[in-house]
Amino acid sequence: MRRLLMAGLACLGMIGCIATANAQNTSSDCSKLVPVSPFGPDDQTGATNRVTPQVTKAAAAEIQEGKTISLTNRLVDGVPLFGTRFTKTVLTATGLVPGAALGENGLTYMEDTWLSQSHVGTHLDGMGHIGKWDCYYNQTPMGKYVNQNNMTRLGLENLKSFATRGVIIDLVRVYQAANKLKTNAACRKPCLDKGTVISQADLEAGLKMYNVTLREGDMVFLHTGWVDLFEQFPAQNALYNSGEAGIGVDAAKWLATQKVIAVGADNWAVEVIPFEKPELVFAVHQTLITDNGIHIIENVKTDDIAEEAQKTGRATFFVNMSVPKAVGMTGNFVAINAIR
Amino acid sequence: MTRLVLRRRPLLAGLAAFGLSRAAAGARRYRIALADLDESPGVTLEGLGFTGTELRSSFEMAARTLPVDMLYFDNAGDPARTIAHADAAIAAHVDLLIEYSADADANAEIARRLAAAGIPVLALVHPVPGAPLYGPDNRAAGLIAGRALGAFARENWPGKPVLGLVIGDLADSGPAIADRVQGITEGMQEFLPAFELARLDTGGQSVRADALLTKFLLTQRGQRLLIATLDDLSAVYAKTAIETNRRQGDCVIVSQGLDRNIHGTASEKKELDPNNRGSVVLGSVAYYMDRYGYDVLPLALRLLAGETLSPRTVTHHGLVTAANVFREYPPYDMN
Numbered sequence: 001m002r003r004l005l006m007a008g009l010a011c012l013g014m015i016g017c018i019a020t021a022n023a024q025n026t027s028s029d030c031s032k033l034v035p036v037s038p039f040g041p042d043d044q045t046g047a048t049n050r051v052t053p054q055v056t057k058a059a060a061a062e063i064q065e066g067k068t069i070s071l072t073n074r075l076v077d078g079v080p081l082f083g084t085r086f087t088k089t090v091l092t093a094t095g096l097v098p099g100a101a102l103g104e105n106g107l108t109y110m111e112d113t114w115l116s117q118s119h120v121g122t123h124l125d126g127m128g129h130i131g132k133w134d135c136y137y138n139q140t141p142m143g144k145y146v147n148q149n150n151m152t153r154l155g156l157e158n159l160k161s162f163a164t165r166g167v168i169i170d171l172v173r174v175y176q177a178a179n180k181l182k183t184n185a186a187c188r189k190p191c192l193d194k195g196t197v198i199s200q201a202d203l204e205a206g207l208k209m210y211n212v213t214l215r216e217g218d219m220v221f222l223h224t225g226w227v228d229l230f231e232q233f234p235a236q237n238a239l240y241n242s243g244e245a246g247i248g249v250d251a252a253k254w255l256a257t258q259k260v261i262a263v264g265a266d267n268w269a270v271e272v273i274p275f276e277k278p279e280l281v282f283a284v285h286q287t288l289i290t291d292n293g294i295h296i297i298e299n300v301k302t303d304d305i306a307e308e309a310q311k312t313g314r315a316t317f318f319v320n321m322s323v324p325k326a327v328g329m330t331g332n333f334v335a336i337n338a339i340r
Numbered sequence: 341m342t343r344l345v346l347r348r349r350p351l352l353a354g355l356a357a358f359g360l361s362r363a364a365a366g367a368r369r370y371r372i373a374l375a376d377l378d379e380s381p382g383v384t385l386e387g388l389g390f391t392g393t394e395l396r397s398s399f400e401m402a403a404r405t406l407p408v409d410m411l412y413f414d415n416a417g418d419p420a421r422t423i424a425h426a427d428a429a430i431a432a433h434v435d436l437l438i439e440y441s442a443d444a445d446a447n448a449e450i451a452r453r454l455a456a457a458g459i460p461v462l463a464l465v466h467p468v469p470g471a472p473l474y475g476p477d478n479r480a481a482g483l484i485a486g487r488a489l490g491a492f493a494r495e496n497w498p499g500k501p502v503l504g505l506v507i508g509d510l511a512d513s514g515p516a517i518a519d520r521v522q523g524i525t526e527g528m529q530e531f532l533p534a535f536e537l538a539r540l541d542t543g544g545q546s547v548r549a550d551a552l553l554t555k556f557l558l559t560q561r562g563q564r565l566l567i568a569t570l571d572d573l574s575a576v577y578a579k580t581a582i583e584t585n586r587r588q589g590d591c592v593i594v595s596q597g598l599d600r601n602i603h604g605t606a607s608e609k610k611e612l613d614p615n616n617r618g619s620v621v622l623g624s625v626a627y628y629m630d631r632y633g634y635d636v637l638p639l640a641l642r643l644l645a646g647e648t649l650s651p652r653t654v655t656h657h658g659l660v661t662a663a664n665v666f667r668e669y670p671p672y673d674m675n
Contacts, residue, residue: 084606
């Protein structure tokens with residue numbers, strides 16, 4: 001009874017009626033909330049449709065020295081995790097117990113048990129990760145497509161290739177050049193402090209710095225320097241998770257017009273936190289994933305490739321990354337290599 | 341008669357209409373100073389749980405995407421320092437001063453000095469002569485709480501005798517507390533014309549709400565109580581008293597403020613939380629002092645663009661409960 005009354009009380013005040021929100025959660029008209037996909041009404045893939053053989057072939061031209069640079073942070077118990085997420089690894093090493101070796105050839109073995117959410121470490125957000133009410137990418141009424149274990153649409157198994165060109169945008173250098181860098185004292189190297197809104201103009205300045213023009217099918221990686229806090233785990237976990245510099249909604253919309261397939265950053269959400277408007281939560285996620293089918297990649301290790309770009313004057317590379325055919329999953333950790 | 345304007349989110353739309361959106365940021369940047377009431381640790385604002393630091397932070401956050409360069413002063417509750425900061429703002433050639441000072445004499449002096457320097461002033465919460473004022477509508481906020489309590493009694497205890505109870509810093513001589521209590525009283529009366537209202541004065545120490553209410557409950561066995569707390573921390577302590585005395589069945593609380601004492605993130609799980617819908621704390625009336633910057637800076641820009649503002653603009657107030665708290669204050673640590 002009290003619960004019912006509280007819904008009524010919410011309406012009594014000047015704030016919007018909660019009943020409305022609940023109705024939206026269960027039966028939204030998705031055609032009014034989410035754009036239709038440019039890849040067709042049945043598409044479950046999203047932006048990786050743009051990685052055509054021509055795109056991959058053109059990206060291969062970035063491989064000039066055969067040098068590989070990892071964009072992946074270590075995934076180990078103790079790294080910063082978002083919200084209440086956890087990881088726990090357990091090694092099964094019973095094969096090493098005296099007498100446990102098998103056969104005359106003395107076979108022993110070990111295995112891991114991995115307990116965790118999949119959105120940890122350097123990871124990719126899939127099409128099923130973020131929605132508006134119950135409406136997800138391509139006007140999918142997701143309430144119809146979930147069971148106790150997984151989604152039955154928009155899972156990672158629908159993704160295509162990520163063999164494309166990567167572009168690093170060094171926002172630290174952009175902000176230094178513009179004499180507006182506000183670093184955080186805990187960063188051992190310069191970083192953009194949390195709450196810094198990265199604009200379209202900032203992104204364009206970063207591209208201009210290396211004479212790069214974005215092209216369809218690119219993956220864009222943003223270096224804000226925040227990864228330095230990740231690397232100090234667990235000492236700086238609380239600070240790392242307390243906010244970040246990131247793109248605002250306008251910059252996200254501009255990236256969508258460039259037809260990129262993914263936007264990654266060296267922080268845990270790519271977008272600015274605290275948010276641009278406090279009443280709007282993860283609006284960049286909705287813009288990129290829900291509205292445009294563009295992946296977000298979080299906790300990317302961008303410092304090495306940013307340094308390499310500065311050293312060589314070249315900010316582009318071939319991306320070597322694949323996503324497991326993890327049926328019905330909303331996202332997963334990934335390993336990314338930049339090959340040059 | 342002062343014209344009241346109820347605004348919050350529409351201000352941003354108004355800002356865009358005046359061509360002061362992000363797109364226009366390159367056109368002209370303004371230098372605006374905020375002289376904050378008091379950022380001293382432990383000091384809270386207007387009898388609520390908000391701090392000066394939170395208020396200032398809202399300006400820092402709001403300024404990120406507006407064509408403004410901010411200058412910040414902490415008046416530290418000191419009239420002499422407040423006037424000195426006004427002089428500093430004049431010396432810094434600011435385009436506008438946002439003044440948050442509770443001292444009427446200092447405010448009059450500031451008005452005189454800023455007018456002489458040709459710099460407009462926007463007053464926060466307390467009037468500065470001749471300056472548009474932005475702040476809470478304490479009576480309206482009290483009214484929302486009173487109505488919520490009255491509606492609860494009518495719905496859950498129809499025809500049963502109830503007693504109203506206000507808990508808070510009732511000795512505070514400022515008009516804000518009196519206005520809130522008046523609103524609470526009127527709101528309850530709309531539903532319960534014959535009710536009586538008792539008062540427990542915490543003297544500004546919210547922790548006392550626990551002991552005061554415990555003692556009061558012992559004198560009111562079997563009495564149904566509609567409790568309006570004047571700040572969120574008092575609500576938390578009053579709840580402890582109710583639970584300790586096992587009076588959850590005949591007591592209910594609505595608070596004032598909606599500050600971080602009563603709501604938090606997904607991980608924090610404070611009193612107002614979507615997963616805590618059975619609490620005796622029905623809700624708290626929002627004052628949004630930790631979001632003032634998002635309302636006030638657009639007002640300041642409109643003033644600088646030559647618009648004549650209403651003499652008084654009041655912040656939006658609304659009842660926030662477990663059912664809508666994450667809509668009003670969405671946490672980013674969901675999961």
